[in-house]
Each structure stands twice: as structure tokens, then as C-alpha cells.
Amino acid sequence: NAGVTQTPKFRVLKTGQSMTLLCAQDMNHEYMYWYRQDPGMGLRLIHYSVGEGTTAKGEVPDGYNVSRLKKQNFLLGLESAAPSQTSVYFCASKITGTPGELFFGEGSRLTVL
């Protein structure tokens, strides 16, 4: 039972390079989220999706793009990476409707030099 899987787990980029983080969930959840975690800042929402083909901005969306072409996948893209995007990124998913549990992946550590 995989749950939420993130790839890659580690990545080092140079300033200006682009990359995509992939999140896949096998729980048939409608909602998916991308958070970043920084020391002393907690978890901050970047973008989220309430269903296939839909996306919405969170608290800190600048410099990121997302796509949800398939229900089970949620992609986070960095078009031109900056050192300020050095962080640990977490994907999460949940079922539709009333408040419920967020299921998180194990994180992707990104370093931008």
C-alpha cells in the first residue's frame, strides 16, 4: 500500500535551472496539495488541487507552477530555480468533503546553488 509517493527524494539544482517534482497517490483522493517546509516557518501551502484538471494558489505560489492532468498525479514545477526555493517539499492528499486527514508523502529535499 504505497499511499503518497514523491519523486525525486533529493535534487540539487543550479540557479536558473528547471525541474519537476512528481506526486502520485493510489488512494483515489480528490484533493492534492504541495507544501514547502522551512526551519522556523512550518508548512506553507504552495498550490493545491480539488480535482483532475483544477489547480489553485496557496500562500506562497510565486515561482512555482502545477498541473493535475490525471487524478492520481500532481506535478510541481520550478521554471527558473532560485536559492530561496531551497526547501523540503511535501505532497499531501485527502478525500473530498468534510474535514479529514491529510496523507503526506515522505518529502523531496531540493537544494538550489
Next chain:
Amino acid sequence: GENVEQHPSTLSVQEGDSAVIKCTYSDSASNYFPWYKQELGKGPQLIIDIRSNVGEKKDQRIAVTLNKTAKHFSLHITETQPEDSAVYFCAASKTGNQFYFGTGTSLTVIP
């Protein structure tokens, strides 16, 4: 948007003692307050949650209390054990779909 503050940022307790982590929120419309535990190298996991129509909820050694008037809620862990050592996050939500997290508390239980 919602602003969730969490204190303390670090907490050390002796094994067997109790630990208390406190959070405040700004949006009086928030009505759902989960707590997540994050072990080293892993993603956060839900450990307990409370809705605004309840003042307290317990699950074995863990309890959460909510004071809607004061807009604060707390996590209480009794009889702490070394495996309770982790980072704990509180969160608040008014839609049940978008969550605002606190900045986290690193709890260390000293054997």
C-alpha cells in the same frame, strides 16, 4: 488569511512527564483543528483532531483542548515516552480543505 502561532518551538521533558504545546489562531471562522506528528525524515501524520463544537478530545495518552472564545487550542501528551520525540504541528481550517499550519514544536523526551 488565517494566522496560526505555535509555542514553544522546542520542548524537552523527562520520560514520564507531561508535555503541552499551545497554538492560537486568528480567524474566528476556523472550525477544524488537527495535530500532526513528524518523525525524522518522514512526512507529518495526523495524531488527533478536534472540531469547534467540542471542547476536549482524548485518545489514550494524547488530548486536545479548544477554547473558541480565546481562539487557542492545546495538545497534551501524558506519560511521555522516548518514541514521542518528534516535531508536532498544529493546524487550523475553516473550509476543511485548506489548512494553515503552525511553525512546529520539536519535542525531545529524555530517557
